[in-house]
Amino acid sequence: MSLESVSRRDVLRVAAVAGTGLVLGCRLASPDSHARNLSHGEAQDGPVFEPNAWLKVLPNDDVVIVVARPDIGQGTRTSMAMIVAEELGVDWRKVKVEQAVADRKYGPMGVGGSASVRGSYAPLRRAGAAAREMLVAAAAAKWGVEASACRAENGVVLSGDNKLAFAALAADAAKLPVPANPTLKDPAAFTIIGKRTSRVDNRDVVTGRAVFGLDVRAVKAFRAAILRPRCFTGRISEFDDTEARKVEGVRDVFQLGTGVVVIGDTTHAAFEGRKRLKTTENPGPAGKVTSASIREAMRAAIQPWPEAPEGKVVEATFELPFLAHAPMEPQNCTVWIHDGVCEIWAPTQVPDSLLGQAARAAEVAPDKVTIHVPLIGGGFGRRLVSDFAMEAIEIAKRVGDPVQLVWSRDDDTRHDYYRPASHHALRAVLDASGKPIHWRHQYIQAGGRTNAGPYRAESLDYGFGSVEARGGSVATPVPTGAWRSVGHSHTGFVYEAFVDELATAAGQDPVAFRLAHIEDPRLRKALELCAEKANWGSKLPNGRGRGVACFADYGSYCVHIVEATMTKGGVKVNRVVSTVDCGIAINPGGVEQQILGGTVDGLSCALRAEITIENGGVVESSYRDFEWFRMKDAPRHEIHRIESRESPGGMGEVGVPGAPAALANAIFAATGTRYRNLPIRLA
Amino acid sequence: MEHFELKVNGQNVRVEASGEMPLLWVLRDKLNLCGTKYGCGVGVCGSCVVLVGEFAARACMVPLKQVAGKSVLTIEGLSKTGDHPLQRAWMELDVPQCGYCQAGQIMAAAALLRRKPNPTDADIDAAMSDVICRCGTYDRIRSAIKLAAQGAPGSEEEVPA
Structure with missing residues (x-):
């Protein structure tokens, strides 16, 4: 097999530059317009001020x-x-953003656990402040004044009548030592942080120029598709590729691990070739497993309750299904291994940890691996696992030329690391005043990954007296992993739905009941504001109900109030009001986006999404049967952000957990029926 | 090999490929027009919506032979400078999150506005529910369509001859 690489020279040049660790080491030969401008622009002709890994002041x-x-x-x-x-x-308008090539010098690069802003806030502030102090020091020396008499703003240093642009100071600044403990700005003086700011990629996105993983055309690559066994423990034991090889554009077919790879000139050729393979699958030991069998095993693992203290006992069980991540961009990876180097374009959530894995798999030295990170069409936790990149590396080793592995939607739906299914038994006891004095939670999850279960069971946000939770898991062949909000995607629903039941048992209003027991002033304020904005307590039309749910973690707080109407066809979510306190909001518009999207996730889980296991594999194959909210389902959503000077909290997940509970509570308010299993199937 | 002639974003192109190849892969793998996204390949997600003539079509479901001699408009051709009313509204209201589905959303909205310059909520529900946004940006998409409809006449749109 041979292939003319249209940009082979480009890639070799870039790989060489990256290997030497020069200032220009981060330039990519990618079709991304910013990167291209940098590679060929003035940057290489003048002094570049690069005091640390995070920023560069260019001569222009x-x-x-x-x-x-x-x-x-x-x-x-x-x-x-x-x-x-x-x-x-x-000046924010002068900023160009460059995506880092994976490198340990950046520290943790992974995105998960709503940790990006929380983990990077302090180091990124120090990086910016250090550069500012160096530029100011250079100006002060030039003008013969104290640094304290100078200030930097909008890309210039000013002192009295003196004024110099950063670029004019860059060469002098670069000769100064990097201050170890630069003085940070007073947050009250922030002019960029806290200002509603458009995404830097918006123009590229709306014009179709944005480069996602599947859009990587930096090298001319063959396309690869993999026919995988349907069962999790399965293996393609035999295959006949006679018809597949007849497809125009199919170049090769070979076995890889438990599956069969088809290489084509185009994605269509690879997919068509795969369709024409005749295969025999050995399902392996788990070929009979079903969702029902897993559910039964979880139910059987729940222990009988010991004797409860005196009072009004409330008990309930809840069941949640497996979920796929289903990002819009299916898994994919482009790899070229040549001349002892391995070049990767990977839509991954963990570029740094992929470095070592990739070097081992590609059998090259770790410093010979370059991982470019394109824009990514959704993650939700799926791309914390680099299985797709490992596959692409194995294929590239075999092919020898650049290869882009493309998962179909079917692959993506059926070969995920699923949010585990779970079963929850809860029991609470109320005293004569209606106060919960005893709270017990047993949870069983399907799947053994440690981080995939309800992990916050012990830290309820309510002062409920004696609180205990214990959990376990049942083994299943279903691969499981982190899914947006992880354990909270279970307990956010279960706890807030059960707290609502306790309010009913106590004969109290759901908001008043919560306020009577929540101690954290930030959560109290978010709840009070949400109730006010949603006109809690006002009369609703017949058939419509209103439900509330609170959530706090990741350093942030979110309260949802949902209004829903029972219709002939099911449930219509009419309106959502949310309040959020995330401390200092870096980009208030971005904070609102995360609440908006997280809520749609939570509501989709409440009413639509479920992964079903039959015969040891996944039944669903696309958005046709793994359903998600669409425009017609999406409610009008009002989001109110609470101003705060607290440290920035995480935002990626905080909008998800409460949404399904608020909806289930709204359905109860409308119908008097508690729905405790997701997705909700109306009686 | 078979070959077909069609008009893409106003330009005549000649494509050598099987007539069965979906327009989606013709655009992405033959013409390197990657703005049109692959989301499902089975016509249920809408990430690949383009205009064929005046109408929205899912490029993954349209074989090349069916668009021979026709005009195809993709996100790259919607405007010369990114200043189509919908594109401006999308940026103004900061609609995209991951951004992957947004070309399909914008093209579906473009088809809607050609038919209904002032769409109602029901019109938007009907026209836009074929396009999934896994990030859940629907509320902002709805507002952006209305903003484009109000504030910006459709005449600025590039219409391929």
């Missing part, structure tokens, strides 16, 4: 801010850059 007065954390839709490329720009004192 542009400031390049390097963002290490991948953008999976949570807006890191904007929010991370805003933090650096704020402390640097640059």
Whole structure:
């Protein structure tokens, strides 16, 4: 097999540059317009001020801010850059954002656990402030004044009548030592942080120029598709590729692990070839497993309750299904292994940890691996696992030329690392005043990954007296992993639905009952504001109900109030009001986006989404049967942000957990029926 | 090999490919027009919506032979400079999150506005529910369509001859 690489020279040049660790080491030969401008622009002709890994002041007065954390839709490329720009004192319109090539010098690069802003806020501020102090020191020396008599703003240093642009100071600043403990700005003086700021990629997105993983055309690559066994423990034991090889554009067919790879000139050729393979699958030991058998095993693992203290006993059980992540962009990866180097374009949430894995798999030295991170069409936790990249590397080793592995939607739906299914038994006891004095929670999850279960069971946000939770898991062949909000995607629903039941048992209003027991003043304020904005307590039309749910974690707080109407066909979510307190909001518009999207996730889980296991594999194959909210389902959503000077909290997940509970509570308010299993199937 | 001639974003192109190849892969793998996204390949997600003539079509479901001699408009051709009313509204209201589905959303909205310059909520529900946004940006999409309809006449649109 041979292939003419249209940009082979480009790639070799870039790989060589990256290997030497020069200033220009982060330039990519990618079709991305910013990167291309940088590679061929003035940058190489004049002095570049690069005091640390995070920013560069270019001779043309542009400031390049390097963002290490991948953008999976949570807006890191904007929010991370805003933090650096704020402390640097640059004109935001002059900022160009560059996505970091995976490198340990950036520290943790992974995006998960709503940790990007929380983990990077302090180091990025220091990076920007250090550069600002160096530029100021250079100006002060030039003018013979004290540094304290100078200030930096909008990309210039000023002192009295003196004024110099950063670019004019860059060469002198670069000779100064990097301050270890630069003085940070007073947040009250922020001009970029806290300002509603459009995503830096918006123009590229709306014009179709944005480069996602599947759009990587930096090298001319063959396309690869894999026919995988349907069962999790299955293996393609025999295959006949006679018809597949007749498809125009199919170049090769070979076995890889438990599946069969088809290589084509185009994605269509690879997919068509795969369709024409005749295969025999050995389902392996788990070929009979079903959702029902897993559910029974979870139910059987629940222990009988010991004797309860005296009072009014309330008990309930809840069941949640497996969920796929189903990002819009299916898994994919482009790899070229040549001349002892391995070049990867991977839509991954964990570029740094992929480095070592990739070097081992590609059998090259770790410093010979270059991982480019394109824009990413959704993550939700799926791309914390790099299985797709490992597959692409194995295929590239075999092929020898650049290859883009493309998962079909069917692959993506049926070969995920699923949010585990779970079963929950809860029991609470109320005293004569209606106060819960005893709270017990047993949870069983299907799947053994440690981080996939309800992990916050012990830390309820209510002062409920004696609180205990214990959990376990039943083994299943279903691969499981982290799914947006992880354990909270279970307990956010279960706890807030059960608290609602306790309010009913106590004969109290759901908001008043919560306020009577919530101690955290920030959560109280978010709840009070949400109730006010949603006109809690006002009369609703017949058939419509209103439900509330609270959530706090990741350093942030979110309250949802949902209004829903029972219709002939099911449930219509009419209106959602949310309040959020995330401390200092880096980009208020981005904060609202995360609440908007997280809520749609939570509501989709409440009413639509379920992964079903039959015969040891997944039944659903696309959005046709793994359903998600669409325009007709989406409610009008009012989001109210509470101003705060607290440290920035995480935002990626906080909008998800409460939404299904608020909806289930609204359905109860409308119908008097509690729905405790998701997705809700109306009686 | 078979070959077909069609008009893409106002330009005549000649494509050598099987007539069965979906327009989606013709655009992405043959013409390197990657703005039109692959989301499902089975016509249920709408990430690949383009205009064929005046109408929205899912490029993954349209074989090349069916668009021979026809005009196809993709997100890259919607405007010369990114200043189509919908594109401006999308940026103004900061609609995209991951951004992957947004070309399909914008093209579906473009087809809607050609038919109904002032769409109602019901019109938007009917026209836009074929396009999934897994990030859940629907509320902003709805507002952006209305903003484009109000504030910006459709005459600025590039219409391929």
